[in-house]
Amino acid sequence: MSDAPHNNAFNPLPTILWVLALPAIAVEVVLSLAKTPFITAPGADAWRGQVLQDYAFFAQAQQWMFENGQFPAELMIRYVSYPFIHPAPLSTVFSLVFLLALGNMVARIFAVWAVVVIYLTAAIFGAFVFGVLVTEGGMLAGGFPASYGLIGAYTFILWVNLAATGGQQSQAFTLIAFLMGLQLLFGIMFDSTPDWIADLAGFVAGFGLSFLVCPGGFRNAVAMIRRRGK
Numbered sequence: 001m002s003d004a005p006h007n008n009a010f011n012p013l014p015t016i017l018w019v020l021a022l023p024a025i026a027v028e029v030v031l032s033l034a035k036t037p038f039i040t041a042p043g044a045d046a047w048r049g050q051v052l053q054d055y056a057f058f059a060q061a062q063q064w065m066f067e068n069g070q071f072p073a074e075l076m077i078r079y080v081s082y083p084f085i086h087p088a089p090l091s092t093v094f095s096l097v098f099l100l101a102l103g104n105m106v107a108r109i110f111a112v113w114a115v116v117v118i119y120l121t122a123a124i125f126g127a128f129v130f131g132v133l134v135t136e137g138g139m140l141a142g143g144f145p146a147s148y149g150l151i152g153a154y155t156f157i158l159w160v161n162l163a164a165t166g167g168q169q170s171q172a173f174t175l176i177a178f179l180m181g182l183q184l185l186f187g188i189m190f191d192s193t194p195d196w197i198a199d200l201a202g203f204v205a206g207f208g209l210s211f212l213v214c215p216g217g218f219r220n221a222v223a224m225i226r227r228r229g230k
Contacts, residue, residue: 014107016115017100023084024143027051028092048087052141055081059138062131079124083143091142098147106153114213115150118206122149125205126198133197140195145202151176152206156214176203 031051034044057078065071086092107115126145130138158172180200 013100013104014112014115016107016112017103020103020116020119020146021096021099024086024092024096027085028089032089051085052087052139055085056139056141057082057127057130059131059134059136059140062128063135079127080120082127082141083119083123083146086142095143095147099143099150102147102154103150105157106150109157109215110153110210110213111215114215115153117213118149118153118209119146121209122146122152122202122205125149126202129201130194130198134194138194140198142195144195145198148176148179148199148202149206149209151179152203152208153210155203156207156210160214 030039031048033039034047055078061075061078065075083095086095103115103119106118110118123143123146126148127140130140130145155172155176162168162172180196
């Protein structure tokens with residue numbers, strides 16, 4: 001029996017995933033502690049609202065920038081700051097689960113720089129599309145659009161693998177169809193916000209970008225996935 005590292009059932013997560021997760025974890029720890037006796041600063045219990053106000057993405061802000069032809073840094077930074085702040089602790093937990101679990105396969109095949117590019121590009125594109133399509137009351141916060149970019153890259157990996165093995169390529173899109181179906185169901189049941197627009201846009205960005213950043217191009221990606229499966 002081979003003792004190669006890829007046979008270990010407890011392989012550690014790639015470091016880049018923790019690098020992407022740590023800012024959100026740090027922010028959540030501080031904001032959660034603000035509602036406990038550990039932090040006694042004045043107004044600490046209102047920090048989350050203030051952080052969202054200062055760093056979340058607002059559709060109206062994008063509309064204002066394009067209408068006025070002005071792009072101040074304090075508004076532009078929101079395209080990449082909003083994935084690291086969340087409206088509630090539970091949202092942070094689910095977002096991190098998406099990032100760590102679904103990004104694991106991508107980070108083991110794609111280069112570190114490619115994972116970062118996909119994550120941030122999906123966040124930016126998701127926010128941009130959200131800002132275009134949502135006209136009123138549109139606040140975007142949390143890492144889901146960026147994580148959906150990694151789901152797009154993961155779908156690309158499955159799609160390439162199915163193409164190489166003669167499988168039904170449409171099966172690669174089962175996960176995103178399931179997740180979008182869940183969001184539609186929750187939207188009907190709980191009148192949820194239109195964040196799914198940014199999530200879907202993030203997925204499209206991640207899938208499309210994978211054609212450019214996958215290691216060695218399409219053919220080499222097929223060979224790499226085959227080797228990983230052995």
